[in-house]
Amino acid sequence: MSGSRVNLSRRKFVGSLGLVMTACVLPLPVMARGTLPHGAMLLGARPQGAVLMEAHKGQVELLGKGLGVTDIWGYGGAVPGPLLRVKQGEELKVRFKNSLEQGSTIHWHGIRIDNKMDGVAGLTQKAVAPGESFDYRFTVPDAGTYWYHPNNRTWEQMARGLYGLLIVDEPEPPMVDHDLALAFDDWQLKSDGKLEEESFGAIGERAHGGRIGNVMTVNGSSDMKFEVKSGDRVRVRICNTANSRILELRVQGCAAQVIAIDGQPVEPRAPDALDLIISPSQRIDLLLDMDGEPGGRAVISEVSEMRLPLVRFNLHASEKSRAKPLPPFAKLPDNPLQALDRVKPLEVQLEMTGGAMGGMSSAIYKGKKLAIRDLVREAGMIWAFNGVAGMPEKPFFSAKKGQTVELEMVNNTSFSHAMHMHGHHMSEISRVRQTRQGLKTIKGRPDWRDTVLVNRGEAVKIAFVADNPGKWMLHCHMLEHQAGGMSTWFEVV
Numbered sequence: 001m002s003g004s005r006v007n008l009s010r011r012k013f014v015g016s017l018g019l020v021m022t023a024c025v026l027p028l029p030v031m032a033r034g035t036l037p038h039g040a041m042l043l044g045a046r047p048q049g050a051v052l053m054e055a056h057k058g059q060v061e062l063l064g065k066g067l068g069v070t071d072i073w074g075y076g077g078a079v080p081g082p083l084l085r086v087k088q089g090e091e092l093k094v095r096f097k098n099s100l101e102q103g104s105t106i107h108w109h110g111i112r113i114d115n116k117m118d119g120v121a122g123l124t125q126k127a128v129a130p131g132e133s134f135d136y137r138f139t140v141p142d143a144g145t146y147w148y149h150p151n152n153r154t155w156e157q158m159a160r161g162l163y164g165l166l167i168v169d170e171p172e173p174p175m176v177d178h179d180l181a182l183a184f185d186d187w188q189l190k191s192d193g194k195l196e197e198e199s200f201g202a203i204g205e206r207a208h209g210g211r212i213g214n215v216m217t218v219n220g221s222s223d224m225k226f227e228v229k230s231g232d233r234v235r236v237r238i239c240n241t242a243n244s245r246i247l248e249l250r251v252q253g254c255a256a257q258v259i260a261i262d263g264q265p266v267e268p269r270a271p272d273a274l275d276l277i278i279s280p281s282q283r284i285d286l287l288l289d290m291d292g293e294p295g296g297r298a299v300i301s302e303v304s305e306m307r308l309p310l311v312r313f314n315l316h317a318s319e320k321s322r323a324k325p326l327p328p329f330a331k332l333p334d335n336p337l338q339a340l341d342r343v344k345p346l347e348v349q350l351e352m353t354g355g356a357m358g359g360m361s362s363a364i365y366k367g368k369k370l371a372i373r374d375l376v377r378e379a380g381m382i383w384a385f386n387g388v389a390g391m392p393e394k395p396f397f398s399a400k401k402g403q404t405v406e407l408e409m410v411n412n413t414s415f416s417h418a419m420h421m422h423g424h425h426m427s428e429i430s431r432v433r434q435t436r437q438g439l440k441t442i443k444g445r446p447d448w449r450d451t452v453l454v455n456r457g458e459a460v461k462i463a464f465v466a467d468n469p470g471k472w473m474l475h476c477h478m479l480e481h482q483a484g485g486m487s488t489w490f491e492v493v
């Protein structure tokens with residue numbers, strides 16, 4: 001890490017992000033059923049029922065008031081962008097205006113969306129040119145925690161702050177005292193708070209673990225605090241919006257349960273260490289019961305590099321919210337995902353190669369075989385899926401609508417990869433790791449999800465029902481790896 005960058009540390013936050021705070025992270029008051037403020041938290045104007053989302057430059061004090069200004073790109077000029085909130089089955093209408101100096105799009109991450117609305121530049125639409133607009137209009141089939149970000153030069157645009165969260169409410173949202181949507185990000189900042197821009201596109205970042213930041217924020221704040229009471233029930237929706245950092249979380253001082261992963265409900269359970277490893281783009285919904293005594297504290301820390309308390313819940317000094325603890329939390333209603341049919345699946349294998357210490361000597365790029373040196377020089381790429389770097393002209397595979405696909409992803413590289421599939425959710429059916437003693441079966445994570453972490457030396461088989469027609473990306477969500485070659489697409493016909 002260069003000397004001009006500040007150390008990874010928790011910085012004092014004094015509330016300079018007032019607008020963002022108000023819009024996105026104030027604990028909602030006690031919410032009785034059916035009284036969620038749909039749309040009430042939107043920042044943009046809503047001309048004719050559409051939300052206006054304008055991407056433009058902005059300035060925030062990520063390090064805290066008076067500690068340096070960071071120039072960012074944001075939806076509404078803020079980090080994160082406006083919290084969007086709709087009810088399951090409703091239509092979301094967004095007019096996206098691009099007031100940046102480069103083309104952009106909005107991808108609606110994790111939504112099983114109409115393909116035309118998926119926001120992938122070069123695959124589902126043209127990049128929206130500077131000064132132009134694009135209307136996104138789609139219904140949301142699944143309740144849960146989702147998010148949005150560009151899909152054009154994503155590695156740069158997201159690192160500059162372009163992202164926001166999207167909540168799709170259940171028809172009857174469960175009773176909680178506070179419902180919080182939190183974007184966990186890390187930034188590469190210089191000591192004056194300015195973004196480290198010189199390293200954008202650096203092959204060193206692409207070839208290794210990606211752009212790892214030195215300052216971590218939660219909704220643009222590095223000191224996120226909430227005032228709660230002993231006895232409160234809090235739903236915390238966490239999204240990893242970092243370019244490449246795999247979050248490792250610890251929750252202390254309260255009773256925690258996982259209730260959803262990547263938006264999809266799971267049987268409520270105490271989180272194990274695997275549950276709290278959140279790779280880039282993944283979400284986890286935690287239910288926190290504040291069972292500590294008044295005056296106490298609960299903390300969510302990030303521990304991948306050092307123990308950083310990132311979210312604090314301060315319990316009121318004397319008051320309790322209720323005399324008796326709440327009854328156990330029932331599983332959220334399942335979303336309308338089709339069951340797998342594993343009798344005659346379409347079987348596909350994807351081998352990941354390349355990167356530093358990967359030993360890849362050449363790959364196909366735009367139909368041409370290039371030696372690794374030329375691949376790096378001509379395309380800035382250094383990774384491949386089945387020997388192909390970057391988006392191929394033809395689909396990686398074609399599935400018939402309704403067909404179950406079993407995809408085995410074999411990681412023959414020296415790094416972990418967070419594999420994200422568009423338009424669908426998948427279930428992990430097996431995970432094995434190459435060890436000196438041979439293949440070892442690892443505990444799988446069968447819950448539905450849109451992103452699966454494939455660690456080095458692992459082969460992870462996932463299955464999904466290809467029920468959404470169109471052209472869908474499949475890529476590593478470590479954005480430097482995606483830019484460095486780890487992206488492909490499949491079609492459902």
Ligand SMILES: [Cu+2]
Pocket residue numbers: 416417418476477478481482486
């Ligand atoms: Cu990767």
